[in-house]
Amino acid sequence: MIRRLSRPLVIILGSLAIAQFFVPHQASRWVEARLLDWLVLLESAALVAGILALARRHAARISRGEGPERALAAVTLGAMAFMLATGLALGTGPGSAFGAIYLSVLQPIQASMMSLLGFFMASAVFRSFRLTSAPATILLVSALTVLLARVPLGEHLVPRISMFSTWIIRGPNVAATRGLWIGIGLAACATGFRVILGIQGPTGAKRS
Amino acid sequence: MGATLACLLLLTSLAFAQVPSASPVPLIASDDSALSTPAESLLAARPDSSGPQAIDSLVVLDSPNDAGGSLDLYWTLSSDDGIESGAFAGYEVLRSASPDGPFAPMVVLGPGTDRFRDRFATVGNRFYYMIRTRSLGGSASDSRIIGPVASRGQWFDTRRVSVLVGLLVVLLMLLATKRLPVDQEWMLPAVRTLSEILGRTHRGSLVFVPGTGGLGDMGTIASVTLLEEITRMPGSEGETADVVVCTSDPLAHVLVVNALPDQDVRYVSPDRPTFSLAFTGEALRSPPALGVVAGALGAEAFLLSEALRRSGAIAVGGTTDVGETPFLVASCDLTLIGEELLLAGPLLSPGGCRAAALVHDRLKVLAWVLILVGVAAAKLGVTWYLRAFSGGGD
Incomplete structure (x- = not known):
C-alpha cells in the first residue's frame, strides 16, 4: 500500500x-x-x-x-x-556536562581526524604527479606552476611565474569548471525528472 | 518531433524574454498637488516656497517577480539637482497609511538618485508616498502625494521563462526516449571501466558509501541509483547480493534500507568527521576488495578514498561537487566526475533507463548550440538573448 x-x-x-x-x-x-x-x-x-x-x-x-x-x-x-x-x-545547554564532553573529547578527536588531510594530500600528490603520460605531465607542470607562484621563492626562481599561474587558474581551470557545471546541470535536471516520472530512481521505480 | 518542440519552446522563451519584466500595477494618484503634510516630530525641516524645485513626476509600481511586500518608486530628478553643486541635499522618501498623513520619513537619498525600493510595504496594506526635495540650507519642497498603492505577490516569475522552457525541453526529450535506439556501444569510458571492475569483484567484498550529504543533493540520489544497479549486476561468481553500504545521512539510510532490504546497510554517523573516523577504522580492520565512495561529499571525500587505498582496496570515487573532484582524482583508481556519476546508474541499467541517459548527449548538443549563439550575440551586442538566459537569480 x-x-x-x-x-x-x-x-x-x-x-x-x-x-x-x-x-x-x-x-x-x-x-x-x-x-x-x-x-x-x-x-x-x-x-x-x-x-x-x-x-x-x-x-x-x-x-x-x-x-x-x-x-x-x-x-x-x-x-x-x-x-x-x-x-x-x-x-545540553552551554556550560553543561554534555557540552563539556563534546568540546573536550569529541571535537579534538574530530580535529585529529581532519588533520590527517594534510598528510594524505601530500602522499596523494606524490602518487599523482608522476610523469607516466602526457595528461599526467600537463597536470604536474600546471600544479608545480601554481604551487611555485604561491611562495616568494617561486617568483625569485622563475620571474613572472605568477602571471602563468593566474592564467592557469583563470583560463583553463575556469573553462573546465564551467564545462563540468553545464554537464552536471543537464544531468541533474534529467535525473530529477527520471526520479519524479518513475523512469528510474531509488524509490521503487518501475523497471523496463 | 522532440527536437521540433524544443526549438518551438526555445523561440517562445526568447519571445517572452523581450517582454519587460516589470508588470506595472495600476495606480491611483492623489488629486492633491504640492500638498505639504509634515510628520509632527520626525521632520526637522518644513517645506517652504524657497526650497529646491519639487519633483513633478512620481510613479509607484508593485515590485515585479516577488512574493509581495515591496514597492518601487521612480521619479524624475529635480531641476535643482546637480545645477548648483553642494546646495542640493537630496530626496527624502515619506510614506503614510493615509493621504492626510502623518507622513513618516523612510530614507534620505543623495543627489542624482531617481528610484527607491520600499521593502517594508506589507501585503494587504495601502500606502501613500511623497518625495521631499531638500537643500543643504534646510529648505524643502514636496511632490504630489501618490496613492493608494498596495504590493501583492506574483504567480509567475517572468525572469525564469527560459529556465521553464529548458525544463520542458528536457521533459519532452525524456518522454520521447522510447523512440531512441538503445545503442549498446554508447557508454561513458569511466562507466565502462566501472562495469568491468564490478564484473571482476566478489560482491561480499564491496563497500559502498552513498556520499555523506542529504537527499536534497542530486549526488545522493544518483549514488543510490548506482548502488541499486550494482546490486543487480552479477559479481565475479554470479552473485548479486551482499554489498556493505555505510550511510551517514539518516534519510539516505532509510531510503537505502527500503530500496535494498536484502543488503547489509550500516548507519554509521551523521557527523562527517566521525563517519570518516569510523569508516577508516572499518576499512583498515576488514579491507574490502572494492570500495565505492560516490555522492554528495565534502572534505571527508579525501579521507574516505585514502582509507580505501591504504586498505589495499580498489578505490572508486564519484562526486558532483567540482571542488572535491581533484581530491578524488588524486586518490582514487577511478573517478566518476560530475555527470558521469549522475549517468552511471542509468547507463548500467538495461532498456528505457539507458535510453533516458542517452538524452543527455542531445541536451549537451543543444547546450553547445545555445552557448555558441550566445557568444555570437555577445559579440554583436544582442542583449535580449543574454537577458533571456539570466535565469532571474536573486
Missing part, C-alpha cells in the same frame, strides 16, 4: 517543488515552508531509525564478535548510552 502511494506522492511533491521555483507568491512560500517542516519531521524519525539500527548492529557484534570488534562495539554503545544519560539528566 505504502509503495503504491509513494509514486503519486513523489510526482505531486516533486512537481510542487519545481513549481515553487517559478512562483514567487506567498502561497508558494507557504507550501515550501510546510514541505520543509515535513522534511524536518521525516529526518527526525529517520535519525531515530538510524540510531536504533546502529545500536542493534553493535549489540549483535558484542554477542557474536571476538577480540577488538567486541570491545569497539562495547565502547560505542557505552559512549552512546553515557551521552544520552548525561544529556537527559543534566541538560
Whole structure:
C-alpha cells in the first residue's frame, strides 16, 4: 500500500517543488515552508531509525564478535548510552556536562581526524604527479606552476611565474569548471525528472 | 518531433524574454498637488516656497517577480539637482497609511538618485508616498502625494521563462526516449571501466558509501541509483547480493534500507568527521576488495578514498561537487566526475533507463548550440538573448 502511494506522492511533491521555483507568491512560500517542516519531521524519525539500527548492529557484534570488534562495539554503545544519560539528566545547554564532553573529547578527536588531510594530500600528490603520460605531465607542470607562484621563492626562481599561474587558474581551470557545471546541470535536471516520472530512481521505480 | 518542440519552446522563451519584466500595477494618484503634510516630530525641516524645485513626476509600481511586500518608486530628478553643486541635499522618501498623513520619513537619498525600493510595504496594506526635495540650507519642497498603492505577490516569475522552457525541453526529450535506439556501444569510458571492475569483484567484498550529504543533493540520489544497479549486476561468481553500504545521512539510510532490504546497510554517523573516523577504522580492520565512495561529499571525500587505498582496496570515487573532484582524482583508481556519476546508474541499467541517459548527449548538443549563439550575440551586442538566459537569480 505504502509503495503504491509513494509514486503519486513523489510526482505531486516533486512537481510542487519545481513549481515553487517559478512562483514567487506567498502561497508558494507557504507550501515550501510546510514541505520543509515535513522534511524536518521525516529526518527526525529517520535519525531515530538510524540510531536504533546502529545500536542493534553493535549489540549483535558484542554477542557474536571476538577480540577488538567486541570491545569497539562495547565502547560505542557505552559512549552512546553515557551521552544520552548525561544529556537527559543534566541538560545540553552551554556550560553543561554534555557540552563539556563534546568540546573536550569529541571535537579534538574530530580535529585529529581532519588533520590527517594534510598528510594524505601530500602522499596523494606524490602518487599523482608522476610523469607516466602526457595528461599526467600537463597536470604536474600546471600544479608545480601554481604551487611555485604561491611562495616568494617561486617568483625569485622563475620571474613572472605568477602571471602563468593566474592564467592557469583563470583560463583553463575556469573553462573546465564551467564545462563540468553545464554537464552536471543537464544531468541533474534529467535525473530529477527520471526520479519524479518513475523512469528510474531509488524509490521503487518501475523497471523496463 | 522532440527536437521540433524544443526549438518551438526555445523561440517562445526568447519571445517572452523581450517582454519587460516589470508588470506595472495600476495606480491611483492623489488629486492633491504640492500638498505639504509634515510628520509632527520626525521632520526637522518644513517645506517652504524657497526650497529646491519639487519633483513633478512620481510613479509607484508593485515590485515585479516577488512574493509581495515591496514597492518601487521612480521619479524624475529635480531641476535643482546637480545645477548648483553642494546646495542640493537630496530626496527624502515619506510614506503614510493615509493621504492626510502623518507622513513618516523612510530614507534620505543623495543627489542624482531617481528610484527607491520600499521593502517594508506589507501585503494587504495601502500606502501613500511623497518625495521631499531638500537643500543643504534646510529648505524643502514636496511632490504630489501618490496613492493608494498596495504590493501583492506574483504567480509567475517572468525572469525564469527560459529556465521553464529548458525544463520542458528536457521533459519532452525524456518522454520521447522510447523512440531512441538503445545503442549498446554508447557508454561513458569511466562507466565502462566501472562495469568491468564490478564484473571482476566478489560482491561480499564491496563497500559502498552513498556520499555523506542529504537527499536534497542530486549526488545522493544518483549514488543510490548506482548502488541499486550494482546490486543487480552479477559479481565475479554470479552473485548479486551482499554489498556493505555505510550511510551517514539518516534519510539516505532509510531510503537505502527500503530500496535494498536484502543488503547489509550500516548507519554509521551523521557527523562527517566521525563517519570518516569510523569508516577508516572499518576499512583498515576488514579491507574490502572494492570500495565505492560516490555522492554528495565534502572534505571527508579525501579521507574516505585514502582509507580505501591504504586498505589495499580498489578505490572508486564519484562526486558532483567540482571542488572535491581533484581530491578524488588524486586518490582514487577511478573517478566518476560530475555527470558521469549522475549517468552511471542509468547507463548500467538495461532498456528505457539507458535510453533516458542517452538524452543527455542531445541536451549537451543543444547546450553547445545555445552557448555558441550566445557568444555570437555577445559579440554583436544582442542583449535580449543574454537577458533571456539570466535565469532571474536573486
